[in-house]
Amino acid sequence: MRFKEMLRLARPPSILLLGALYVAYVLAGGVVFWQLEGHLVQRHVGVLLRQKQRLLSTYACLDQGALAEVAQVVQDASRVGLSLRSNYTADGFWKFSSSAVFAATVVTTIGYGNMSPSSTAAQIFCVFFALFGIPLNVVILNRVGKYMLASVRNLADFLEEKSGRRRLSRVSIHLASLVSGVLLFFLVPMVLFQQQEGWTFSQAIYYCFITLSTIGFGDFVADSNPETAYPEWYSVLMASWIFFGLAWLALLINHSIDILERLNSHCKQLWAGPSEGHGEEPPGAEGEETKKPSE
Template identity: 70%
Template sequence: MGIKDTFNLAWVPSMLLLGLVYLTYVLIGGVVFWKLEGDLGQKDISLLLRSKNILLTTYPCLNQEGLEAVAQVVQDASKVGLSLRGNYTTDGFWKFTSSAVFAATVVTTIGYGNMSPSSDAGQIFCVFFALFGIPLNVVVLNRVGKYMLALERNISDFLVKKTKRRRCTRFFVHLVSYLSGTVLFFVVPMIVFQMHEGWTFSQAIYYCFITLSTIGFGDFVADSNPEKAYPEWYSVLMASWIFFGLAWLALVINHSIDILERLSNHLKQRRGGQKQEGGSPDTGEADEKAETKTPPEPQ
């Protein structure tokens, strides 16, 4: 195999272009977040420093060391889900239902960070639990996504036989699938979280996407407020929503990747046709054009 075969002349520029687009996209995102959040961050710091000075002035018996001790107590209480308001305590984070949701966030790699094992045995178990649980989760979600896709295809094929309009029917089925998934995994949970967590609709929809995309910042976490008493079914509903929502969003992302790859192949075909008209056909690119991506059918 020669150097030209190893480093395809059509592959290297496209890879460099893709890397340039990726880097540009990340840098643009950094600039936008910097402009949107930078000034607010400075204002938040100024307000916190002012509140600190007011607190030290109001309570002269509380010095810097005492304030740090109070802050440490508040931080430790937040880690275990302990309420500091009133003369009562809650069960904390590590109930069975919340522990099961935590296990789900581990294997799905969401990892909010609001709760984590503190014992040596719990940390070691978490390592091995994630080591085997993450691949298992990927396999199960992949299989569920395949069945979702197969169901969508069966409905599409049935309607194509009735209408005899393949392209319009498939577009309509995809559109209905996307809209119904959006309602089921974003709109309905948004309303539920707004009712039970007291979030705004923008905060709720933000939490839904951050969770289902497995980004999991942890700034908003459902079923974790120690000041609230949640019903038992709430955790079960959350775990079910996370599992099926992850499968649906992964299917949507795979559809988007498929569309982008088809668009890229189409552009390559046009470029290859122009080269052939100019008398310099690219055989490696012609072989690549012949490849088509078809998602696997469920077994």
Template identity: 65%
Template sequence: MGITEILNLARVPSILLLGAVYMAYVLAGGLIFWKLEGEMGKKDISRLLQNKQQLLVDYTCLNQKGLEAVAQVVQDSSKAGLSMKGNYTTDGFWKFTSSAVFAATVVTTIGYGNISPSTTAGQIFCVFFALFGIPLNVVVLNRVGKYMLVIERNICDFLQEKTVKKRCTRFLIHLVSYLTGMVLFFVVPMLVFQQHEGWTYSEAIYYCFITLSTIGFGDYVAGGVQIIFNPSIVFNVSEVLTDSNPDKQYPDWYSILMASWIFFGLAWLALLVNHTIDIMERVNTHFRRWWNGGASEKEEPGDAGDAVTQVEEDDEIKKQAK
């Protein structure tokens, strides 16, 4: 038996190729981010140092130690929900509504990081809350996603009975479904956030994807607190919290809209990701067949299990559609 046959039996070429593609993708992403953000980061640091020196020159009574003390006050105030633009504050960020939103970000694994429990009891409770809440969230979202798929398939079946070109009809239904999801979960929220948060359209669409994909950097949080230091006004205590929201008033429906958008948006994007995974698996299967010279592959144990699972899911969806 030759080396090629041994590698084919072990499926090593496919694994190595996937690993190489994955590493190349990550490294290419790192290179692009480095080029896009690296130079700007150096410029920001240089500007920050100049502003710091100018601040010490303008306020001679403020030395390095005093500057550090002011920065600490600003940081602590932002965490507590105190606006530095006035001598007032609300009930803090741990109100019931914001606490409920925080609980949702925990079970959905978004984890913005704009607020977090600081007490020992709160941190321990967060661990157990997430331990049971994350699987519960996955089950619920999976169920909601299946119902979305049921609606889509019911529409497909209904229209296919009325037309002759069934494949074209199914493709158009899928396309309309994706476009509708894009409008509902990206375009409309983008307009809402641009209006109520004061973000640009690019910042709003960026926030939508970062949230629904559960990446959750926390640099932008709708209705929350973001500490984004503007290099041109840094160390100006009255303006340092440029994107802090204690000064903003939100309508009553805003939090309800946010919760609904996150919940259904997560389910929709999870379906989209699953479709993408399925496409990648099909591409991987075609590549393996091409590597084997077009010969049919022996079924792996995992493939049979996946096939059974897919059949069971299809049967369940058909039962729900009836």
């Protein structure tokens, strides 16, 4: 038995290779985040402890217990979307516009975590609302994504018919759709968030991806600053951006999954080596080939 055949028989299942790659990728990401953020935490802890001591020394009437009460009040106010420095949002988070955006984050599974139902009735309703809303959202997004893809393909077929160049037309249309999607769902919102929220461009582009990928950390949430008076159209624009952006990014992720699947199949073929039909000729093949001319 040849070494290549022994290697082919001893190869592990592809699911184990993918699992090992997945675990290695996650662990490598953990190491990078640890190195980038770990030392910052220690620095921030030291700064906060010094600020606490300075606050206690400045206000002699404020002891440890009073400071804890003040911190609790600030925390409770932040949870309901109220600012202790202004009164722009007297209704807190649960206005109709912000409630509608919250409902959108539930069915899209973004789940920022900046606001959540506190009453028993609202929590029970949230469970059933998500139970039926999440599948409905998936179906709608898939349908919208298919319409987007069909539009791109129809435009590619039209250009192919006019120009007669199939590959060039399809590459051009897919590249144009990618650029327009990045412009419409990332760059334009980035400028808008920079103006309305006061974020930097890096924070805005970070928020765009974290939202549209449904990761939803909640460290940055648009239309939720209690010290800012937002225009009425802002919530509607936010909801529209989330919906169509999710459909576009889901389509893009599906293309990436397809590329990875093809790459996986290609690697499996390389690992398995040439198939029996393309490798050594089986016994009797030479005789069959010599018979063909006589036939």
